[in-house]
Amino acid sequence: MLAALLIDLDHLLAEPIYDPGRCSIGFHPLHGMLPIAVYIALLVFPRARIIGLGLIIHIVLDAIDCRITNGIWYVF
Ligand SMILES: [Zn+2]
Numbered sequence: 001m002l003a004a005l006l007i008d009l010d011h012l013l014a015e016p017i018y019d020p021g022r023c024s025i026g027f028h029p030l031h032g033m034l035p036i037a038v039y040i041a042l043l044v045f046p047r048a049r050i051i052g053l054g055l056i057i058h059i060v061l062d063a064i065d066c067r068i069t070n071g072i073w074y075v076f
Helices: 002-006 033-042 049-070
Strands: none
Touching: 033 049
16 A cells, blocks of 8 residues: 555656646656556556555546546546
């Protein structure tokens, strides 16, 4: 579950660090389609499953936040 918190470090790479009107999904380097595909792939491996699950939960929460504030799920 620690890895799910580490993914938020890529939020720190953005300027400004927190913008309530910004959509995280597709904006931050670890919130793109390719990383999401990797997180889903982690579910296949029993040892990595909890990490993948934590990361996916994080992505889903970010997507819901984006949906509520911007009306979209994903920024290209
Ligand atoms: Zn995030």
